[in-house]
Amino acid sequence: MPRSITPFLWLLFSAGGTVAALLFPIHILLTGLAVPLGWVNAPSYESVLGLVRNPVARLYLFVFVSLPLFHWAHRFRYTLYDGLQVKHLTALIVVFCYGTALAGTVMAAYLLWTIP
Amino acid sequence: MSAEAHYTPYHPRWYRRRVSVWWWLQNRAYAGFVLRELTSVFVAFFAGVTLWQLRTLAQGPDAYARFLACLGTPLFVALHAVAFLFVLFHSITWFNLAPKAVVVRLSGKRVPDWVVVGLNYAAWLVLSGAVALIVLRGR
Numbered sequence: 275m276p277r278s279i280t281p282f283l284w285l286l287f288s289a290g291g292t293v294a295a296l297l298f299p300i301h302i303l304l305t306g307l308a309v310p311l312g313w314v315n316a317p318s319y320e321s322v323l324g325l326v327r328n329p330v331a332r333l334y335l336f337v338f339v340s341l342p343l344f345h346w347a348h349r350f351r352y353t354l355y356d357g358l359q360v361k362h363l364t365a366l367i368v369v370f371c372y373g374t375a376l377a378g379t380v381m382a383a384y385l386l387w388t389i390p
Numbered sequence: 391m392s393a394e395a396h397y398t399p400y401h402p403r404w405y406r407r408r409v410s411v412w413w414w415l416q417n418r419a420y421a422g423f424v425l426r427e428l429t430s431v432f433v434a435f436f437a438g439v440t441l442w443q444l445r446t447l448a449q450g451p452d453a454y455a456r457f458l459a460c461l462g463t464p465l466f467v468a469l470h471a472v473a474f475l476f477v478l479f480h481s482i483t484w485f486n487l488a489p490k491a492v493v494v495r496l497s498g499k500r501v502p503d504w505v506v507v508g509l510n511y512a513a514w515l516v517l518s519g520a521v522a523l524i525v526l527r528g529r
Contacts, residue, residue: 291480292484294433294477294481294484295485295514296517297517297518297521298477298480299478299481299518300518300522302474304521305439306436306466306471307474309458310462310466317526319447319454319455322447325524335440338437339440339441342434342436345430346437349427349430350427350430350431352427356424356427357424357427359409359411374434378438381441382444385444385445386444389444389447389448
């Protein structure tokens with residue numbers, strides 16, 4: 275890992291951690307628990323699509339997916355180092371973690387760009 | 391066997407006691423640290439669920455209905471319940487550490503830690519309320 279991009283990765287980590295801390299609990303509560311368990315009525319397909327068509331909502335969702343994935347990549351990388359003591363697999367872990375985050379970011383950009 | 395004895399040179403640096411993979415279970419503080427690090431797995435999980443939701447949204451109403459049905463299965467409800475608790479733990483530890491990560495100064499004076507923490511919790515409440523209003527508005 276080149277030393278020069280480490281501060282940048284740390285910036286992504288902390289920005290993603292803040293986004294996840296502020297926004298993930300309410301979204302998991304709504305999407306993952308409140309709607310499936312019938313505590314609230316599920317928003318209709320049309321209303322969700324209408325919401326996602328809004329450019330501000332698209333930008334929001336892009337940030338919502340991408341930055342927390344880089345937060346995960348950075349934190350999980352060190353969890354693997356410390357937890358499983360696999361320092362010798364550094365290159366593999368780095369490629370897996372940041373590669374997954376990058377793939378998710380590209381996928382989010384593609385989906386948000388192509389949703390009609 | 392050779393007649394001459396073969397000695398390995400003494401290398402004190404080479405001696406490492408093996409540490410168990412479960413080293414963090416021996417102490418509450420270590421367990422808290424590792425649990426906090428593991429919150430990131432559930433963050434990634436829900437980012438993935440959101441991508442899945444966007445994909446089915448792009449595919450049409452039928453795919454989206456199947457997505458919603460999938461989230462209603464006991465497996466996904468249980469996963470989301472666990473994810474919710476872990477992400478809550480992430481939020482609380484993140485906000486409480488905020489004043490240590492960012493030192494805010496106003497006209498040369500350091501803003502007290504409790505103000506920084508309080509502002510984080512206030513922003514959390516306001517944003518959560520706004521998200522709930524916007525998502526649930528169009529029923």
